[in-house]
Amino acid sequence: MKALKIELKWAFIFTITTLAWMLFEKTLGWHEDNIENHEWLTLLFLPFGILMYVLVMREKRRRHYDKKMTWFQGFLTGAKMTLFVALLSPIAQYITHNYITPEYFNDIIEYSVTNDIMTRTKANDYFNITNYIWQSAIGALGGGLVVSAVVAIFLRRS
Template sequence: MKKITIELKWAIIVTALTLCWMLLEKTLGWHDEDIADHFWLTLFFLPFLVLMYVLALREKRRRYYHKKISWKQAFLSGVVMSIFVALLSPLGQYITHNYITPEYFNNVIDYSVTNNNMTIKKANDYFNINNYMMQAAIGSLVGGIVISAVVAIFLRRK
């Protein structure tokens, strides 16, 4: 367990940061009046996510590997963190869509149908809590693995 405590800690921090970001999005109106721009505005979260992986892998290098880490060690640490983030992401989606922005699905369905982006059936099938939980888990796992691979290149030390 001691081998993975740093990754678990940072996965919890990433989940908390994600919830704070959702609150910011809601406050800025990206989940209602500015929902048309929501998709690309959400990309502003990416640098913060990369920063979390950098900080996590730096801590792993410093505390666990005694300031020396190979690409493989850093990458595997990032993969473990990504797995924890993926496991926590359905909980984050549940909190987001039940407490932070419960009207999000209605707003995005209305927007998609009104602007002829989707039929009402396709919108209802796509914009729901179960689909978002699955997308969040898969997306955080795949995205975390990619981020880990890149960050590991810059953090390796011999």
């Protein structure tokens, strides 16, 4: 467990940062009045997510690998953090949609139906806590592995 301590710590930091970002989005009205821009504005979180992968790999390289790290070691560090983030994502979704922005699903469903993006049935099937839990876990796994692979290229040291 000691070998996973750094990745687990950064997964918690990542999850807390995600929750803070959700509060930020809610505060700026991206879940209500400006919901039409929510999809692309959420991408502004990407640099913060990448930064956390850089920081976990730097810390792991410094504390665990004696300031040397291969690409594979960096990728493995990022992959472990990714797994923990994916496991924490259902909790983050629950907190987001029950405490931070409980009206989000109603707002996005109404926006989608009103603007003829999808039918009410499809919107109800797509915009719900169960679907978002699955999307966040799978998205965390896919995105995290890609980011881990790329960041590890830049942080390897021999």
